[in-house]
Amino acid sequence: MAPISLLTSIDATSHIHLIVGSNPLAAARCAKSLEVGAKPLLVAPESAELHYALQKRIDNGEVQWLKKAFEDEDVLRLGREEINSVVDAVFVTLSPRDPLSSHISKLCQRNRIPVNVADSPSLCTFSLLSTHTDGPLQIGVTTNGRGCKLSSRIRREIASSLPPNLGAACSRLGTIRKRIQEEDHLSHLSLAETLEEDSTDQTSAFNALVTEADLDAAKSRRMRWLSQICEYWPLRRLANITDTDVDSVLKSYAANPSTSTPLDTAHLDHVEKRGRIILAGSGPGHPDLLTRATHKAILSADVILADKLVPSGVLDLIPRRTPVHIARKFPGNAELAQQELLSLGLAGLQAGKTVLRLKQGDPYIYGRGGEEFEYFRKEGYGDRISVLPGITSALSAPLFAQIPATQRGVSDQVLICTGTGRKGKPSVPPEYVDTRTVVFLMALHRISGLVADLTSHDSADAMVVGEDGEVDRRRVVWPKETPCAVVERASCPDQRVVRTTLEFVAAAIEEEGSRPPGLLVLGKACEALIKGDKGRKWVVEEGFKGFDDFVGMAGIEELVGVSEKTEGVGSVMPLVRGDSYGRELKV
Numbered sequence: 178m179a180p181i182s183l184l185t186s187i188d189a190t191s192h193i194h195l196i197v198g199s200n201p202l203a204a205a206r207c208a209k210s211l212e213v214g215a216k217p218l219l220v221a222p223e224s225a226e227l228h229y230a231l232q233k234r235i236d237n238g239e240v241q242w243l244k245k246a247f248e249d250e251d252v253l254r255l256g257r258e259e260i261n262s263v264v265d266a267v268f269v270t271l272s273p274r275d276p277l278s279s280h281i282s283k284l285c286q287r288n289r290i291p292v293n294v295a296d297s298p299s300l301c302t303f304s305l306l307s308t309h310t311d312g313p314l315q316i317g318v319t320t321n322g323r324g325c326k327l328s329s330r331i332r333r334e335i336a337s338s339l340p341p342n343l344g345a346a347c348s349r350l351g352t353i354r355k356r357i358q359e360e361d362h363l364s365h366l367s368l369a370e371t372l373e374e375d376s377t378d379q380t381s382a383f384n385a386l387v388t389e390a391d392l393d394a395a396k397s398r399r400m401r402w403l404s405q406i407c408e409y410w411p412l413r414r415l416a417n418i419t420d421t422d423v424d425s426v427l428k429s430y431a432a433n434p435s436t437s438t439p440l441d442t443a444h445l446d447h448v449e450k451r452g453r454i455i456l457a458g459s460g461p462g463h464p465d466l467l468t469r470a471t472h473k474a475i476l477s478a479d480v481i482l483a484d485k486l487v488p489s490g491v492l493d494l495i496p497r498r499t500p501v502h503i504a505r506k507f508p509g510n511a512e513l514a515q516q517e518l519l520s521l522g523l524a525g526l527q528a529g530k531t532v533l534r535l536k537q538g539d540p541y542i543y544g545r546g547g548e549e550f551e552y553f554r555k556e557g558y559g560d561r562i563s564v565l566p567g568i569t570s571a572l573s574a575p576l577f578a579q580i581p582a583t584q585r586g587v588s589d590q591v592l593i594c595t596g597t598g599r600k601g602k603p604s605v606p607p608e609y610v611d612t613r614t615v616v617f618l619m620a621l622h623r624i625s626g627l628v629a630d631l632t633s634h635d636s637a638d639a640m641v642v643g644e645d646g647e648v649d650r651r652r653v654v655w656p657k658e659t660p661c662a663v664v665e666r667a668s669c670p671d672q673r674v675v676r677t678t679l680e681f682v683a684a685a686i687e688e689e690g691s692r693p694p695g696l697l698v699l700g701k702a703c704e705a706l707i708k709g710d711k712g713r714k715w716v717v718e719e720g721f722k723g724f725d726d727f728v729g730m731a732g733i734e735e736l737v738g739v740s741e742k743t744e745g746v747g748s749v750m751p752l753v754r755g756d757s758y759g760r761e762l763k764v
């Protein structure tokens with residue numbers, strides 16, 4: 178086998194492809210054939226079990242099934258008349274060890290018919306590339322028999338590095354090219370006619386405004402412009418070229434060629450100036466929990482619109498030159514504040530700015546990110562929105578409190594929910610499931626109500642009364658002894674964890690006070706790594722150290738404090754140097 182292949186692209190329109198076999202690969206070969214405008218003929222015995230995709234194509238008439246065993250004459254009699262009925266290519270999808278595979282391969286090679294046998298490079302005279310197709314743009318990759326998975330991975334990598342719309346841009350550029358050629362052809366024709374008419378009259382020929390040399394010069398200028406932009410413009414800019422852009426550039430060439438240099442991009446600036454909006458999550462609190470994508474967006478945005486909860490450590494990363502607006506959300510003003518942010522975002526977009534809408538945690542977890550996406554899409558900026566995920570407090574706060582949300586034998590599911598439904602009304606409480614961890618966001622302000630809803634059928638908010646007037650008691654309620662934890666300001670220096678059970682959690686919060694934002698974690702997972710202290714109603718742990726140790730930022734947070742409460746009447750412990758989670762009680 179040659180070390181490398183001659184890569185070609187074949188115009189297979191109306192070609193006849195013989196496909197031998199009936200497995201999923203045969204279905205894929207038929208699909209490929211159809212995609213390139215060829216006619217697939219399937220050879221498989223009537224008894225063959227057809228792949229469902231094949232059956233579908235046969236049923237709707239796309240693929241013709243010759244219900245018979247393969248015969249040598251097939252390759253010489255089923256093809257197009259104009260090439261003496263020889264088929265254009267043969268695809269064998271049988272096992273390479275099937276003697277028929279090598280038989281067909283030899284037969285085709287003797288008759289110079291291109292043949293491909295699945296998984297058997299030595300029996301193939303050609304192989305298919307792993308392809309990426311975007312309109313008229315096709316990219317093919319082969320490793321010459323070194324592995325199709327590898328080719329496909331490389332092809333995906335190449336494709337993902339290309340800007341979107343490149344295929345459409347290829348079409349557009351192709352059209353321009355053709356237009357320049359056609360227009361030039363027409364101008365030449367009309368010039369030839371004029372010259373012919375004028376040849377009887379010497380004087381007016383001398384006065385002709387346009388000469389052949391002028392036309393050639395104009396043509397070469399426009400062609401040069403085209404080849405220059407293809408060569409030098411960043412692909413992203415090329416991919417954004419529109420018909421209007423092209424029209425205006427070509428017109429300006431015709432009107433006054435000298436004003437436009439081949440690399441003059443002024444005409445296309447409005448393409449670049451269309452604003453963009455990035456909806457990004459900034460994580461639970463600690464700036465080290467930002468993603469690199471969001472950090473980059475913070476550094477490059479023209480304007481930043483931040484939620485009230487975005488942690489100050491994150492806001493500190495914003496360059497001083499960048500204007501920042503922080504939502505004026507306070508009770509009763511949430512809707513207005515949200516509307517204000519959206520309007521500011523829209524104004525920024527219209528001014529061609531890169532607007533960063535910075536949210537706390539993850540933008541799509543109780544962050545109204547989806548609504549904002551819809552808003553900007555409705556305003557016509559659907560293709561200008563990027564959404565960047567963030568580490569959600571719902572999953573990271575438990576982690577920073579040493580609660581594994583799932584753990585084998587303890588919890589096999591996690592439910593993230595809100596303690597407050599729409600318009601501040603309580604939502605239906607989730608049922609008790611022994612192996613479930615539930616994380617409640619936006620719940621601590623109504624903790625007593627929530628506990629009542631979870632633990633009984635009779636609480637006013639969660640009560641379901643049947644048609645018979647009886648309280649519906651089918652929902653499984655949570656045992657009061659279920660361990661739970663309140664995690665507040667997770668990953669911030671003043672992080673606090675209160676470990677307790679459903680029975681005491683409301684009292685604990687009442688007594689300790691709240692330190693928003695905080696959430697409630699419920700379920701056996703709360704005791705998977707840290708066992709409850711039976712002698713105490715709750716235990717309070719102060720401080721966050723998390724990962725500062727290895728990022729070399731250990732400072733004041735190294736001092737973590739632990740206080741404990743017994744029977745609800747507690748004494749505050751002095752600050753002690755604890756382990757990384759401040760558990761150690763050394764007094």
Ligand code: SAH
Nearest residue numbers: 538539542544569570618619666667694695
């Ligand atoms: N999009 C955010 C959640 C927004 S809703 C995210 O993915 O994290 C706001 C709620 O998130 C708060 O009421 C609180 O329950 C929770 N929360 C946010 N940050 C927190 C933190 N650092 N520690 C504990 N809870 C937090």
